[in-house]
Structure formats: C-alpha cells, structure tokens
Amino acid sequence: MxxxxxxxxxxxxxxxxxxxxxxxxxxxxxxxxxxxxxxxxxxxxxxxxxxxxxxxxxxxxxxxxxxxxxxxxxxxxxxxxxxxxxxxxxxxxxxxxxxxxxxxxxxxxxxxxxxxxxxxxxxxxxxxxxxxxxxxxxxxxxxxxxxxxxxxxxxxxxxxxxxxxxxxxxxxxxxxxxxxxxxxxxxxxxxxxxxxxxxxxxxxxxxxxxxxxxxxxxxxxxxxxxxxxxxxxxxxxxxxxxxxxxxxxxxxxxxxxILPTHRIVSGLPADLTSQQVVDALKSCCEIDVLEQGDKGAQEAWELIEADGGQDVFGFGTAADGKWLFVRVTDPSLMESLAADHSEDWQSLGVSLLHKLLLEELLFKKLGGTPQFEYVHRLEETTAALNAKTHQLGCLVAPASIEHVQTIAANRETMPPKSTYFxxxxxxxxxxxxxx
Incomplete structure (x- = not known):
C-alpha cells in the first residue's frame, strides 16, 4: 500500500x-x-x-x-x-x-x-x-x-x-x-x-x-x-x-x-575508424554506412527514431568522421552476458549497447581504457567528435515508460543512465x- x-x-x-x-x-x-x-x-x-x-x-x-x-x-x-x-x-x-x-x-x-x-x-x-x-x-x-x-x-x-x-x-x-x-x-x-x-x-x-x-x-x-x-x-x-x-x-x-541519453567515449585509440567498428560488430549486426559529419549523425538519428525499436544504434568515429546505422540481428549472446537478468532487461537498448556491442565486441578488440560521458542532444555528440575530445559517439533510443514499468515491476533495475526525464x-x- x-x-x-x-x-x-x-x-x-x-x-x-x-x-x-x-x-x-x-x-x-x-x-x-x-x-x-x-x-x-x-x-x-x-x-x-x-x-x-x-x-x-x-x-x-x-x-x-x-x-x-x-x-x-x-x-x-x-x-x-x-x-x-x-x-x-x-x-x-x-x-x-x-x-x-x-x-x-x-x-x-x-x-x-x-x-x-x-x-x-x-x-x-x-x-x-x-x-x-x-x-x-x-x-x-x-x-x-x-x-x-x-x-x-x-x-x-x-x-x-x-x-x-x-x-x-x-x-x-x-x-x-x-x-x-x-x-x-x-x-x-x-x-x-x-x-x-x-x-x-x-x-x-x-x-x-x-x-x-x-x-x-x-x-x-x-x-x-x-x-x-x-x-x-x-x-x-x-x-x-x-x-x-x-x-x-x-x-x-x-x-x-523520456529523452535519449547518448554516449560519447574517450580513452580509445585515437585512430579508431568506422571500418574497425564494422569489423567488430558485423558478426551479430546489420550495418549501413552513412554520410560523414553532422549530416551523417542526423541521418542515423532519424533512422533510429523512424524505426522505434530498442535494437538500433548510431555509431560515429572522430578519426574519419563517418557514421554507421547499426541493427542488432543476433542478440543471442545476451543470454550468457546478462544471464542474471530478464529477457525484458536484455532487450533494452542501453543493455544491448553496453553489454554486447561495446564491452563484448568492440572494447575487447580495441583495448584502451574507455570512459563515458552522457549527453542528450545530437549536437552535443557531434561537437565532441568534431573536436576530437572523444573517439566514439553512440546514439541510442530512449527507453519507454512501458519499459520502466515492466522492468521495475520485475524488481529489476535498468543500467545507469537508461532514462532522462x-x-x-x-x-x-x-x-x-x-x-
């Protein structure tokens, strides 16, 4: 009560x-x-x-x-x-x-x-x-x-x-x-x-x-x-x-x-390119190469919004200025990477991004000491890449209020920075x- x-x-x-x-x-x-x-x-x-x-x-x-x-x-x-x-x-x-x-x-x-x-x-x-x-x-x-x-x-x-x-x-x-x-x-x-x-x-x-x-x-x-x-x-x-x-x-x-919380990542190799991201993620994702710079970022975000799912992302690399639209097609690794969490939790965008795409597939290959900052506007993400203060930008769809209700009612907690009200x-x- x-x-x-x-x-x-x-x-x-x-x-x-x-x-x-x-x-x-x-x-x-x-x-x-x-x-x-x-x-x-x-x-x-x-x-x-x-x-x-x-x-x-x-x-x-x-x-x-x-x-x-x-x-x-x-x-x-x-x-x-x-x-x-x-x-x-x-x-x-x-x-x-x-x-x-x-x-x-x-x-x-x-x-x-x-x-x-x-x-x-x-x-x-x-x-x-x-x-x-x-x-x-x-x-x-x-x-x-x-x-x-x-x-x-x-x-x-x-x-x-x-x-x-x-x-x-x-x-x-x-x-x-x-x-x-x-x-x-x-x-x-x-x-x-x-x-x-x-x-x-x-x-x-x-x-x-x-x-x-x-x-x-x-x-x-x-x-x-x-x-x-x-x-x-x-x-x-x-x-x-x-x-x-x-x-x-x-x-x-x-x-x-609920607004999106995008990730900008530093501590990665300065010469990180979009091709390296493609090579790391292609085993479980479909990837489209978009335009460079701010225009490519805008295109990636529009595709994410139009899709409306939790399994689509945008990746931008500072070294070559390119952007990728990434769709997870095989999330099966999440069953072992997040075995202590429910299927609802495993299918969240932020869960897929951190557990599967970044920690398991990308960072293990790249090395470095990744450090995250969290921003809410697209222009904040592109500004960090244009200034080359960060090597990687990650666009992620916001969780919905239904996700919040379902996961919380299961007595689970979302990963940090999952929602921004x-x-x-x-x-x-x-x-x-x-x-």
Whole structure:
C-alpha cells in the first residue's frame, strides 16, 4: 500500500526574496562548479546554499559545507525567508517546456510518501545507484534535517482523472511561478481542501509508484530513517523521517517525456575508424554506412527514431568522421552476458549497447581504457567528435515508460543512465522538514 499524505511545507516568502526565479535551483546532480558560482551570485538566498553548498578555502574539513547549509536553513526559517504553511497541504506542480519545437506541460503534485524498503512494498526503483552520491546526500540530510528536493515518482492514471481533479481545483487559485535557466516555466498551487486530499490518498493507496528520478535521494531517506531508528530517536510512526518528499505524475500524462541519453567515449585509440567498428560488430549486426559529419549523425538519428525499436544504434568515429546505422540481428549472446537478468532487461537498448556491442565486441578488440560521458542532444555528440575530445559517439533510443514499468515491476533495475526525464524538478519550491 502506498501512503500519500499532505504536510506543512516550507516555501520562500516572495515579499522578502522577490522573484522566485532568482532563488530556486535545479537538483544537485546537474550543477557543475561554474553554474554553482552563477547561482551563488544570483541572489543571497538562492537555494544552492542548501542544495549544493560549495567548498570554501578556509573549510577545516569536508563536513563544513554541510554545516553551513544547516545554518542557512535554520536562519532562513527564523528570519522568515522560508515560511511554513499554516495547515497541511499538497502542492500541484506543473512544468511548461519546449522540446524540438513543441510545447509540453507536465502535471503532477508534491506530497509526502511513506518510505518503503525496495522489494517490500509498492514503491519501485528502476535504475542502479552509486555509493558516492548517497553518502553526499546523507551528510546533507543529517545536517539540514529536511528533504530539500523532491523524488520524481510515477503512478498509473489511465484516465487522467486524478490529475484533472487537482487541475480543476487550481483554476481559481494563484500559482507561485518561476522560470529556470532553460526557459522551463514552473507553477505551484497550494491545495488545502481536505476532501480532495482524501480522494487523492484513497486513489493512490493501491497503485504502484515507480521512481523516475531521485533514486539516490530515496535510498538516502531510507538510510537516514534507519540511523534514527537505531539511535532510538524515531519512535513515532507518523514522524516526518518516515516519509519523503515526492512529485507524483501520472504515467499517461501527455507532458511526460523520456529523452535519449547518448554516449560519447574517450580513452580509445585515437585512430579508431568506422571500418574497425564494422569489423567488430558485423558478426551479430546489420550495418549501413552513412554520410560523414553532422549530416551523417542526423541521418542515423532519424533512422533510429523512424524505426522505434530498442535494437538500433548510431555509431560515429572522430578519426574519419563517418557514421554507421547499426541493427542488432543476433542478440543471442545476451543470454550468457546478462544471464542474471530478464529477457525484458536484455532487450533494452542501453543493455544491448553496453553489454554486447561495446564491452563484448568492440572494447575487447580495441583495448584502451574507455570512459563515458552522457549527453542528450545530437549536437552535443557531434561537437565532441568534431573536436576530437572523444573517439566514439553512440546514439541510442530512449527507453519507454512501458519499459520502466515492466522492468521495475520485475524488481529489476535498468543500467545507469537508461532514462532522462526532462525537465528536472526544481529544488526550493517546497521543503519537507524532518525535524
């Protein structure tokens, strides 16, 4: 059973900070040091000071930046920069954005969801996690005692009726509004209608929730709860650390977009050519040689999109500038390469790409020490090859929402960087205090 409940969120007082756009921030995992500095300069109360406090030269130890974040949130609450809702609420949160010339609106709502250990309830992960980010987020949650940014959860809503009911309730309400650095417009409405909240809770009670983004933060919330329980500090079943802040979006929402995550690879021989790629992959693939440069990359991507399958890829090589369209015709090796995974997992594009095409067929022949970077736009891939900072570019189709649901329901996790749900949820719109 999934337990969703309202809470008294903390939000910026715009009468103090001015434009909400100046104080909110993307989540920590898409912020580099340059962008971090820009956010610091944008406003003295920008949420970056909580979400990703920077290391200062005079810091006595690595823990100092987490302590600084704790001081900021404490004083912002005391000084009224952040104000707590007077009563329990859920927060309807929509994002209006453009992608490839089209405008989308993704709707959902922020609430707190009772934590469940993976594999025991109706909250399902779909991607693998790494230890480094979890330790970082655990240090932050210990210091601030708050969920600073929401988990992104998906639930089945075939008719869209749940979200429509919330949207209808927002018609007469004025939203908070922020525009981020990518031009995405974020709107938040506060819903305090107890009857409507009760209906939302009842409708979600027997539905599964699939984590789309925020796996590290969800596991961190679980680990924090364990720490408090072990220390004897968590005896109330309704205490806030038993829950986590989550944005819930219907899986059939028309604004739900999963973007491709392409791979650019360095650490390979500088003279790697398309013919070497052909020779390595031809035993189990059909391969068409396309044009060179950006035009060839565009052709490869158009062929991938037109096909719509998970078994087609584009490969570009920096040394000769050529592009290939590759179709896997014999995936039988996956049965042994990924014997501990289901057929659904084995047939994923990212699984085929990494396990079969790259690790088994290409890298074993080429040698080197391959290193991956992940990009979402075609021009980012071609720019890396044109600059010759990377030797190989790999275009891969995105997984569908059906893939996410099927694999997660099997209690499996996809390979890292299998999905990219655009746009990211902002941090700083609503804070869930764990104190």
């Amino acid at each position: 999934v337990e969703v409940s309202p809470f008294r969120g903390w939000r910026y007082d715009v009468s103090q900070v001015g434009d909400l756009s100046d104080v909110v921030t993307p989540p920590y995992d898409v912020i580099d040091s340059k962008f971090q500095d820009q956010l610091y300069k944008k406003h003295p109360c920008n949420f970056i000071r909580l979400e990703l406090n920077r290391v200062e030269p005079a810091d006595p130890d690595p823990k100092a930046r987490y302590d600084r974040a704790a001081e900021f949130i404490k004083h912002w609450m005391i000084d009224g920069v952040l104000l707590q809702e007077q009563e329990d609420a859920i927060y309807v949160y929509s994002q209006e954005f453009k992608w490839e010339g089209k405008t989308f609106v993704r709707g959902g709502f922020l609430a707190r969801v009772r934590l469940e250990e993976f594999g025991t309830g109706n909250v399902y992960p779909h991607e693998q996690t790494l230890s480094g980010p979890k330790q970082d987020r655990l240090s932050l949650i210990r210091a601030t005692r708050a969920n600073l940014s929401p988990i992104f959860g998906l639930y089945p809503d075939e008719t869209g009726s749940l979200q429509k009911g919330l949207d209808d309730a927002c018609i007469k309400l004025t939203p908070s509004l922020a525009k981020d650095h990518l031009g995405v417009i974020h709107r938040v409405w506060v819903i305090k209608d107890h009857a409507l909240i009760g209906k939302v809770k009842a409708e979600l009670r027997d539905k599964p929730v699939f984590i789309a983004d925020g796996h590290h933060r969800y596991e961190t919330a679980l680990n924090y709860r364990k720490e408090l329980t072990a220390a004897g500090e968590l005896t109330d079943d309704l205490a806030a650390p038993n829950f986590v802040l989550m944005q819930l979006v219907g899986m059939q929402d028309p604004g739900l977009q 655009y746009p990211k949820l902002l941090s700083g719109l609503v804070v869930h205090s764990l104190s």
